[in-house]
Amino acid sequence: MKGTLRLLNVRKGDTVIVLSGKDKGNKGKVMRTIPTAGKVLVEGINMVSKSLxxxxxxPQGKIAKREAPILASKVMLICPSCHQPTRVAHRLIEGNKSVRSCRVCNETIDRV
Ligand SMILES: [Zn+2]
Structure with a gap:
């Protein structure tokens, strides 16, 4: 965590729940991760207005709503197996591949 790339606990395609802020309790799908900023872009979360x-x-221009990235630490992964918000455990398999597993039900989250 010292200025290097942070390993995000969420990945593109994950469903996450927001832990704090105006979207607290809302769920959405991760559209993009920005590891260098420790942020994620989540569908329907942290909508901001942007005038075009x-x-x-x-010809009139318009106000568009779009998602702004939020800190990855503000969201928690929802386990696809038990549907509970969970922290993830990183587990090494076959010696070098890292997969994530759910701390609630212990199911592996990533397909290998
Ligand atoms: Zn689970």
């Missing part, structure tokens, strides 16, 4: 400049097809 007028274009030929939209």
């Amino acid at each position: 400049r007028p274009t030929q097809t939209m």
Whole structure:
């Protein structure tokens, strides 16, 4: 954790629940992870308004809502097996592959 890439506990495609902030308790699917910032982009979470400049097809311009990245530490993975919010355990298999497993039900989360 010293200025290097942080290993995020969530990955693209995961379903997560928000732990704090205005979207607390909401769930969404991870669309993108930004490991260098320790952030994730979650579908429907942390929506911000962004005004778009007028274009030929939209002469008035418009206000668009879109997701802004939130800190990965503010979300918790929802286990696809037991559907509980969980911390993940990293487990090495076959000596060198790291897979995640659920601390609630112990099921492996990542398909290998
Ligand atoms: Zn589980």
